[in-house]
Amino acid sequence: MIGDIMTTETESKIETSLMPESGTERPKRMAIIAxxxxxDAAYPPVILASTAVAMDMEVAIFFTFYGLDLIHKKRSxxxxxxxxxxxxxxxxxxxxxxxxPGMTGMATWxxxxxxxxxxxxxxxxxxxxxxxxxxxxxxxxxTMDVMGVKETDLIEGVELGGAASFLEFAxxxxxxLFM
Amino acid sequence: xxxxIKTLDARNLSCPMPVLKSKKALKELEIGxxxxxxxxxxxxxxxxxxxxxxxGQELIxxxxxxxxxxRFLVKRLK
Numbered sequence: 001m002i003g004d005i006m007t008t009e010t011e012s013k014i015e016t017s018l019m020p021e022s023g024t025e026r027p028k029r030m031a032i033i034a035x036x037x038x039x040d041a042a043y044p045p046v047i048l049a050s051t052a053v054a055m056d057m058e059v060a061i062f063f064t065f066y067g068l069d070l071i072h073k074k075r076s077x078x079x080x081x082x083x084x085x086x087x088x089x090x091x092x093x094x095x096x097x098x099x100x101p102g103m104t105g106m107a108t109w110x111x112x113x114x115x116x117x118x119x120x121x122x123x124x125x126x127x128x129x130x131x132x133x134x135x136x137x138x139x140x141x142x143t144m145d146v147m148g149v150k151e152t153d154l155i156e157g158v159e160l161g162g163a164a165s166f167l168e169f170a171x172x173x174x175x176x177l178f179m
Numbered sequence: 180x181x182x183x184i185k186t187l188d189a190r191n192l193s194c195p196m197p198v199l200k201s202k203k204a205l206k207e208l209e210i211g212x213x214x215x216x217x218x219x220x221x222x223x224x225x226x227x228x229x230x231x232x233x234x235g236q237e238l239i240x241x242x243x244x245x246x247x248x249x250r251f252l253v254k255r256l257k
Contacts, residue, residue, distance in 0.1 A: 051195040054202035055233040119193040119220075129199060 028057045031170035033178045037066030039079040039108060039123070044179050045070070046126040052175075053133040061130070062166040063158075064140035067179075068147065070127070071139055071154050079123065083107040090114060131157040138165060181239055183215035183252060184208060190219045197223045198230045201253065205236065208255045213239065216251040227251050 030052045034045040045067075049059045069075040083089040083098035083106075090110040097103065131137060137158045144150070144160070151160060170176050187204040189197040197218045205214050216227060224241065231238040231253055239252040 047195050050199055051230075054195075054199050055230055119191050121193070121196050126195075 026172075028052075028055075028175075029169070029173040030057050030059045030175040030177070031166065031173040032059070032061045032176075033166070034061050034063050034067035034070055035065045036179065037069030037075070037079065039081045039111060041067075041179065042070050042076075042079050042123045043120075043126070046123065046130050048177070049135045050126055050129045050133060053130070053135060057174075059130075060136035060138060060166070060169045062138045062140060062161075064143050068139060068143055068149055068154075070123075071137060071158050072149065073153055073155055076124070076127075076155070080104050080108040081111050127155075131155075136169070181213065181252065183213045185212075186215040186217065188217050189223070190217050192218070193220050194222045194226065198226050201227065201230065201251075202234075205253060205255050210255050210257060212255055214253045214255070216253065218249045218251070219247045220249075221247065223249055223251075227253070 030048070032045050032049060034041075036042075045061050049061055052059045063071050069079065081089060082104045083091050083093050084095050084104075086092075086098075089098075089107050091103070091107045093103065098107075138161045139149075139151075139154055139158050141160045141162050185204060185208060187200055189200050192200070197216065197220055201214070201216050204216075208214055216223075218227070220226075224243065227249075228238050228241060230236075235257055237254040237256050239254055240250075242250045244250055
């Protein structure tokens, strides 16, 4: 008797797990906060967001503080990686050497070369895929005011909002990441 | 019927592009049709199956033809 009930329950669970995402069940949801503006930190949000959409999820990225640079027309073209206080940098040098002018540029150049060698897509390309595939890109209004960033400084396809805008989306998220 | 109607060449692409391009290519197929995916990214051996499982599509086969030579057959179920 108990065995019967358990079998029935197990079967219904399997059926539920096989249910299509479309229809009555809402899609899985991922909410990301992107708070860093370095070249290395630029990738994870757009890689995960674009992949999540390919896996039928709904995604929003909230760009705040230095993360705003990732959706800034001009600044996003000049993302860099610093060798200072970064033992894992492409060019691991003592901090005192990393302070020499041009060292950040060199580390950035090296990292870009690595990425190209490994056939990694460009950040801008992945960001474009995110926008085209419907990832909600939310620029933090408060940070923009603090940093003097205007809406026209940001790339097309970005919406503006604050903490409540992000939380309204994130409260129903299955995955929430702070980057 | 396990014949692919279309081949996606995702060779020399790194994570996450093989999955993104597979998704796009599969969408262009009719339900029941099969997509062949060629990849060189070793991560695709784990990622393509993860993607099919998550999206409810059918992974008919995944083959490692060489050290950096992978082939997948995916049937569009929905």
